[in-house]
Amino acid sequence: MRTGRRDAVESPISGAAVTERPPLPPFTRESAMAKVRMAEDGWNSRDPHKVSLVYAENSRWRNRDEWVDGRDEIVEFLTRKWSRELDYRLIKELWAFDGNRIAVRFAYESHDVDGNWFRSYGNENWEFDPDGLMAVRHASINDVPITESGRKYHWPLGRRPDDHPGLTELGF
Template identity: 60%
Template sequence: MEQKHPLPPFTLATAKQKIQLAEDAWNSQNPEKVSLAYTVDSEWRNRNTFINGRNEIVSFLTEKWKNELNYKLKKEYWAHSDNRIAVRFEYEYKNKHGKWLRAYGNENWEFDKNGLMEKRYASINDLEIEEKDRQV
């Protein structure tokens, strides 16, 4: 059986560990690696896009990182319960036109008993910035 530690129920320490593992995976910009943290039928809302399952996750992230160059993400703990974690995040990237942007928002995560994320709901806003104003 496929598992992704730490497993629920989460403590403060294991919730923060799960968040750091997610941040590290996303900063690898490896769609296949990232997708393995999710159930095969995982359900996402990312801005106005709805994504279902690992295959769609890989396709989505592949396209995302073709357009979001110099990507760097930081996630922060917000709250948790037995099998749910809420995070605040921000990331910066340069688009194909050379403009820098900072994306920031909140995510709500729900995990199955094996520590795989079943649901990911992300509310994200973008702000155009100057390179000199980068924070991440």
């Protein structure tokens, strides 16, 4: 029997209260890959409230040099992020997994208000609670200026199409 259940959160799809976020740990290769794609899809929605629901109420992040604690701060952080990283498009790829932990590598493209484009490369380490909510996230990220003609992510804003190349296929 599980203990330490989290408060129910509202499903972004049905609006119903949910207490689990499948797939649940311990992860298999397939379930870890599904969790990574779900995270990518959520972040590509650029909806801070929707994205925050996959994190535990008391989730703790390190993102670059900033610490973020709990869902309210996650929403504030993502709102700031997507107000300055415009036309944001992200690709995540599974790197490793074990038990309730997943490591990913990622790259995203965005531009600032002046039209300067960047590709940001990084790695994330995730730890999940028994209900499949992310309890810990550590992100290390480097930004590289690119020209608009150097962009590789050209799908319409939102979910990356299934036939769009991933990081490995793009040579990243």
